[in-house]
Amino acid sequence: MIDFSxxxxxxxxxxxxxxxxxxxxxxxxxGLQGEVHPDRYATAGETEQRLxxxxxxxxxEAYRTLKEPVARAQYLxxxxxxxxxxxxxxxxxFDFLERQLERREAASDAAxxxxxxxxxxxxxxxxxxxxxxxxxxxxxxxxxGAWDAARGPVRELRFLTKVVADVxxxxxxxxx
Amino acid sequence: MAxxxxxxxxxxxxxxxxxxxxxxxxxxxxxVATVRNRIPVVLPDENGHPxxxxxxxxxxRSVDVGYAAQAMQARDPxxxxxxxxxxxxxxxxxLPDARRFPYRFIDEPGMVKLGTRAGVKSPVEIxxxxxxxLRIRAEAVLAGKLAxxxxxxPAYFDEAQRQATKDAAKLAGLNVLRLLNEPTAAAIAYGLxxxxxxxxxxxxLGGGTFDISILKLTRGVFEVLAxxxxxALGGDDFDHRVHCWGLEVAGLPPxxxxxxxxxxxxxxxxxxxxTLHSSAPINATLSEGTKVELVLTAExxxxxxxxxxxxxxxxVKRALRDAGLTPADIHGVVMVGxxxxxxxxxxxxxxxxxxxxxxxxxxxxxxxxxxxxQANVLAGNRAAGDxxxxxxxxxxxxxxxxxxxxxxxxxxxxxTIPITRAQxxxxxxxxxxxxxxxxxxxxxxxxxxxxxxxxxxLRGIPPMxxxxxxxxxxxxxxxxxxxxxxxxxxxxxxxxAIVVQPSYGLSDSEIARMLQxxxxxxxxxxAARAIAEAQVEADQLVAATRVALAAxxxxxxxxxxxxxxxxIAEVVRLRDGSDNAALxxxxxxxxxxxxxFAAQRMDxxxxxxxxxxxxxxxx
Numbered sequence: 040m041i042d043f044s045x046x047x048x049x050x051x052x053x054x055x056x057x058x059x060x061x062x063x064x065x066x067x068x069x070g071l072q073g074e075v076h077p078d079r080y081a082t083a084g085e086t087e088q089r090l091x092x093x094x095x096x097x098x099x100e101a102y103r104t105l106k107e108p109v110a111r112a113q114y115l116x117x118x119x120x121x122x123x124x125x126x127x128x129x130x131x132x133f134d135f136l137e138r139q140l141e142r143r144e145a146a147s148d149a150a151x152x153x154x155x156x157x158x159x160x161x162x163x164x165x166x167x168x169x170x171x172x173x174x175x176x177x178x179x180x181x182x183x184g185a186w187d188a189a190r191g192p193v194r195e196l197r198f199l200t201k202v203v204a205d206v207x208x209x210x211x212x213x214x215x
Numbered sequence: 216m217a218x219x220x221x222x223x224x225x226x227x228x229x230x231x232x233x234x235x236x237x238x239x240x241x242x243x244x245x246x247v248a249t250v251r252n253r254i255p256v257v258l259p260d261e262n263g264h265p266x267x268x269x270x271x272x273x274x275x276r277s278v279d280v281g282y283a284a285q286a287m288q289a290r291d292p293x294x295x296x297x298x299x300x301x302x303x304x305x306x307x308x309x310l311p312d313a314r315r316f317p318y319r320f321i322d323e324p325g326m327v328k329l330g331t332r333a334g335v336k337s338p339v340e341i342x343x344x345x346x347x348x349l350r351i352r353a354e355a356v357l358a359g360k361l362a363x364x365x366x367x368x369p370a371y372f373d374e375a376q377r378q379a380t381k382d383a384a385k386l387a388g389l390n391v392l393r394l395l396n397e398p399t400a401a402a403i404a405y406g407l408x409x410x411x412x413x414x415x416x417x418x419x420l421g422g423g424t425f426d427i428s429i430l431k432l433t434r435g436v437f438e439v440l441a442x443x444x445x446x447a448l449g450g451d452d453f454d455h456r457v458h459c460w461g462l463e464v465a466g467l468p469p470x471x472x473x474x475x476x477x478x479x480x481x482x483x484x485x486x487x488x489x490t491l492h493s494s495a496p497i498n499a500t501l502s503e504g505t506k507v508e509l510v511l512t513a514e515x516x517x518x519x520x521x522x523x524x525x526x527x528x529x530x531v532k533r534a535l536r537d538a539g540l541t542p543a544d545i546h547g548v549v550m551v552g553x554x555x556x557x558x559x560x561x562x563x564x565x566x567x568x569x570x571x572x573x574x575x576x577x578x579x580x581x582x583x584x585x586x587x588x589q590a591n592v593l594a595g596n597r598a599a600g601d602x603x604x605x606x607x608x609x610x611x612x613x614x615x616x617x618x619x620x621x622x623x624x625x626x627x628x629x630x631t632i633p634i635t636r637a638q639x640x641x642x643x644x645x646x647x648x649x650x651x652x653x654x655x656x657x658x659x660x661x662x663x664x665x666x667x668x669x670x671x672x673l674r675g676i677p678p679m680x681x682x683x684x685x686x687x688x689x690x691x692x693x694x695x696x697x698x699x700x701x702x703x704x705x706x707x708x709x710x711x712a713i714v715v716q717p718s719y720g721l722s723d724s725e726i727a728r729m730l731q732x733x734x735x736x737x738x739x740x741x742a743a744r745a746i747a748e749a750q751v752e753a754d755q756l757v758a759a760t761r762v763a764l765a766a767x768x769x770x771x772x773x774x775x776x777x778x779x780x781x782x783i784a785e786v787v788r789l790r791d792g793s794d795n796a797a798l799x800x801x802x803x804x805x806x807x808x809x810x811x812f813a814a815q816r817m818d819x820x821x822x823x824x825x826x827x828x829x830x831x832x833x834x
Contacts, residue, residue: 067824069436073604074820077633077694081363081392081593082233082755084806087813092693094817096635103630207536208658214529 046118047101057115057180061106068102108173109200112180112193121186123193135195139202150209158210162203169199233362233755235392235594236353237400237586240346240366240380242300242449243422243553245269246580247349248587249357253598255404255584255591258356266579267352269422271296271344273333280348289477292317294332298451299345301423302327302338303383304375312447315455317472326379339383346387362751363392365590367582369424370396371444371530371610373656374668374698381695390751392593394695397421398428399439399607400585401551404576406432413546414440416534418564418572419582420527420554423449427531429538429545435603441537441629442610443530448523450486450554456519457482457511461497465507474501485511490556517559524563531567537629548572553579595759606631609696615688616653616662618643625690628658632696637689639705646678650686654700673702749798753790756802757783760809763816770815782808 048055051067073079075094080087104110113123142161149157172192179189236258239246244266248257257265264282272284272295279287288295296318307313307322319330328337346366353361366384368377377394384391398417405415412432419426426444430437458479462470470478481497488495489511497509535541548564550572555561564572576584592601608629614622615638625636642650650673657665676684685705692698760783768776782805789798 065433069434069604070824071821072436072606073602074824075817076604076606078393078589078593078605082595083759083813084756084809086806086810090810090813090817092633092691093635094821095694096633096691099631099634100636210536211529211533211658214532 047104047114050098050101051105053105055115055118057108057112057177064102064105068098071098108169108176109193109197112176112189112196115180116186116189116193119184119186121190123190124197130191131194131198132191135198139198142202143205146206146209150213153213155210155213158206158213162206162210165199165202165206169196169203172196172199232596233594234353234357234359235363235365235587235590235596236349236357236361237365237395237583237588237590238346238349238367238384238389239397239400239583239586240300240342240368240383241269241421241582242298242424242451243269244579245345245349246583247353248580248583249353250587250591250596255587257580257583258353260352261355267345267348269297269300269345271299271341273331273336275332278333278344280344289473289480292472292476293319295476296329296331296336296341298423299338299341301447301451302329303342304373304377304379305338312455317475326375339379339386342380342383343386346384346389350387350389360747360751361389362594362755363390363590365393365395365400365586365593366391367395367397367400367586368696369419369421369444369446370398370426370428370439370442371424371446372696373446373611373666374613374696375666376446377696381697390748391695392590394697395586395589395605396426396428396439396442396607396696397424397582398426398442398549398551399430399437399605400583400589401549401576401581402428402430402432402437402585403588403603403605404581404585405549405573406437411547414540414544416531416545416548416568417551418527418531418548418555419444419551420560421449421552422554423447423451425449425527425530427527427534429534429540436606437603438606439608439631440540441534442608443534443537444610445526445530448526450483450552450557452523453486453520453554453557454479454483456523457486457497457516460511460515460519461507461509464509467501467505467507471502477501478507481507486516486557489513489516490558513558520557520559524559527560528563528567542568545570549581550574551578551581595755607694607696608632609634609692611656612658613668613690613692613698614655614657614665615640616655620662621660622655622657622662622665625688626692630692632692633694635689635691637687640686640688641682642676642679642684642686643681645681647681647684648676648678649674650676650684650702652688652700652702654690654698668698669700671700671702673704676704677707679706746793746795746798749795749802750790753786753798753802756805757786760805763809763812767812767816767819770819771812775812779805779808779812 051064053059053064072095075091075098077088077091077095080091104114116123142165146158146161172195176189176192176196179185179192236247236249246257246266248255259265267281268285270281270284270288272279272287272291284295288297302310304326306325307320307327310327313320321328321330321335326337328335350361364384366380368380381391381394398419401417401419402415414429414431417428417430424446425448426442428442429440431440461478461482477499481499485495485497494510494512497507497511499507501507545568548568548570555578561572608631609626610628612624612628613626614624617623625638626634652673653670654668655662655665656668659665673686683706686702687705688700688702690698690700760779786801786805789801
């Protein structure tokens, strides 16, 4: 059975870093699912089926966490006892917030006038900004082990993924 | 893994090949397929027809399914149910096109029901008639009882629609090995056939549902990246457009149910004709003697259905966006479903993706063929080279209602299944001893815009100050895409867990009752059937355990080995006896005896997978 005490990195045999070879992660993930996926146990007894369901769900959760930059950063921080999104400290830089609010307004206007091209451009911009932020987070985490200093940028990155989701939902609405 | 590694003289011979089928339960037509000599084939009826029209007629004395029912649809429209798939898991309010149908709808909480000559029927019961006909067909052709079936569902089917489909299959006496998404089934048939790697879009327009799945195929792993669709859009809607056009052009008043059905059939024929011809006649004589003589040109047809074609492209764009891809990233577009034969669909898809779509497998059969391949492997007939794996996703987000009527998403759409997610909530009043939990599905922010799946209350929380209780709500979505939810108060140590009984689903006892009723009508003997089912289960479990012992028996110390051997011997001893309860108990005991062994084996498998990876990483 999957050893639930192993952390996500250990589960896939990866170094505990923000940056790693995603091809290695993908291969390890597929290898593990090949062993534990419920489809491998469709005619097995109930106990085995239940174990397979739990193990496979655990592998999926670990994979998703390491695959998504925000989740990966938060997870890596949590392994070092740092909570990036502590509810008592949700501060974000003023200019960052202002930029996102303007963006949201522009997106909302574009959605109201059914301008999908404008929405897609905004989506592109947010993604570009997220990528830049991601490399900053990567440097902080991997090169310096600056766990506390990384909290702010991780929160910003998290905020950006929410902006992406919002704009995406607007696009979906416009497209009907 | 071969099943023939061990043979014991006193044991039931493990069946070399377990009978397993794939079933495509379609809006318009249904099919059943199996794998024979490693090749998937559709099983035809006794007249050689591969398709079974998904039509059920409740006649004066009998229930007819398929062509017999189809022949009566214009004469007895109220008791002849077509397109029942559109009603699966839906309430009357969910059917904006309900007036299109001549049925006597009965609005009931959860799922709509239909009043027929044979009494009130739920869409689940009606679908079960279709599935039962396919099971009987398969058992006749294959000359044996089925070990299991994979039943396909539209990828965009929500929880209620999936649960309804699984209930229908159980009601039809099928052992459901897996619910499989239709586009994914098609991808299996395609991918394994063409041996190709890359990222594919599966565009599946059926009779009443539309799916788009974006899927990556690497090293024998089919990984669905994103799926989207519309579970109320399909070829039916094109027929309806032609029908409406006909009424308008011919200047006809609203028609009787009989004439509506008759004209709808002609509309469908015209649509099908336009696949190969530039115009099609629509000729019908209505009940009052009115003659309808029209000609529908391809141009007009394209014009009156343009909005339907466009309607499919929104989900395509969303799926691509969710997968983080653009049309240029797609290596091939696979067309599935009879409705993709329409030239305007082919053209629109080709334009959108900038490449001609793939049509080399029969769009009517490809889903059933893929399901058969999956069923064959799941049933344990895995042959060398069959170590491919399927990783699918849920189409719609699952969440909980929070303060202010908002939905808090717990499992986001396109999450790979199976998945388990937990979230903690707390009480907001001092001394609060119960908490109401409302489970919803959908992407919208407001609960009112999402589909309500279940409501339940967690009671027995010891009185605590507000905010002190910690209620952990756990969502688990299994490999069929079906959800169970449990809740537990953590701090008090009081375990008050509950598993959701969805309001739209049937309880096990309801299914058992319906099954009994249906069997009572048939010549089948309930007891004989129950014994046969237990025997199939016993054989499967014994065979699976023996394979496991042959592969990993070295993990067990002698007492553990003996316990399992004894449990096997007990199942084998009781298998051909008449005491069914004892056999079921022995099966249960064997299940329990192998629990620890199963865990050890999985551990070894995991270690093996990781070793394989390190070697990979080094080279």
